[in-house]
Amino acid sequence: MKFKLYFAPGACSFVPHAMLQIAGADFEPVMVKLHKGEQNSPEYHAINPRGQVPVLVVNPESESPVALTQIVAIISYLNDVFPSAQFLPIEPLAKARAMSTLAWMNNTVHPTFTHIFMPQKFTDNATIHGDLGAFNRKLYAAQLAELNAMVEAKNAREALYLLGSKLSPIDLYCLTLTRWGGMAGVDPTTHNAALWGHIQMVAAHPAVAEVVARERLQLNVYQPS
Numbered sequence: 735m736k737f738k739l740y741f742a743p744g745a746c747s748f749v750p751h752a753m754l755q756i757a758g759a760d761f762e763p764v765m766v767k768l769h770k771g772e773q774n775s776p777e778y779h780a781i782n783p784r785g786q787v788p789v790l791v792v793n794p795e796s797e798s799p800v801a802l803t804q805i806v807a808i809i810s811y812l813n814d815v816f817p818s819a820q821f822l823p824i825e826p827l828a829k830a831r832a833m834s835t836l837a838w839m840n841n842t843v844h845p846t847f848t849h850i851f852m853p854q855k856f857t858d859n860a861t862i863h864g865d866l867g868a869f870n871r872k873l874y875a876a877q878l879a880e881l882n883a884m885v886e887a888k889n890a891r892e893a894l895y896l897l898g899s900k901l902s903p904i905d906l907y908c909l910t911l912t913r914w915g916g917m918a919g920v921d922p923t924t925h926n927a928a929l930w931g932h933i934q935m936v937a938a939h940p941a942v943a944e945v946v947a948r949e950r951l952q953l954n955v956y957q958p959s
């Protein structure tokens with residue numbers, strides 16, 4: 735089976751990008767330059783009318799390729815298609831708990847950052863963009879602290895990854911959200927030490943390191959103001 739993944743460097747699409755690499759999937763990564771607005775072009779809207787990454791195209795060379803959007807759905811699909819990667823637990827309750835964390839990351843933490851990075855998506859009143867950013871920076875810092883506590887708890891259990899011995903999409907999403915923290919004013923080296931240590935370990939996984947290099951990511955993007 736072949737795939738095409740539309741991704742943007744450093745965006746949430748990192749999660750499926752790394753999963754495809756870890757699984758050894760036959761896929762073509764296609765870069766979308768969000769800063770140039772490529773996601774709003776008619777060509778890209780023909781692929782995803784919502785103008786966002788990621789999009790996973792299944793069987794892109796076939797007569798009926800299927801474009802799948804939404805990270806949580808893509809994660810669930812890749813978990814089913816690549817069972818040997820053991821991305822998610824098999825036991826129903828453990829799997830549901832993993833999905834619960836992923837849903838929270840995707841529907842709460844991720845949009846909190848969007849309020850900081852793209853306030854224009856939430857109000858066209860530019861005079862309140864600063865306030866929106868400031869308020870959501872505080873929320874985001876608290877959410878990263880929650881992730882840090884999750885990592886501390888898994889360290890106390892002496893587990894390698896957040897779900898145990900296997901690298902999961904939760905660890906990958908942690909990497910993305912922690913990087914974004916740098917842009918939101920949270921220095922990962924002085925806050926959330928456990929989380930910072932964890933994402934460096936995740937980034938050193940050979941398949942993840944390949945994707946970090948392909949997307950040319952720097953893990954710490956914090957710049958003091």
Ligand SMILES: N[C@@H](CCC(=O)N[C@@H](CS)C(=O)NCC(=O)O)C(=O)O
Nearest residue numbers: 745746773785786787788804805806
């Ligand atoms: N809920 C969506 C969120 C996707 C999303 O927010 N993508 C961002 C990048 S992290 C994007 O494409 N932003 C460009 C835009 O909205 O213009 C998902 O899970 O796929």
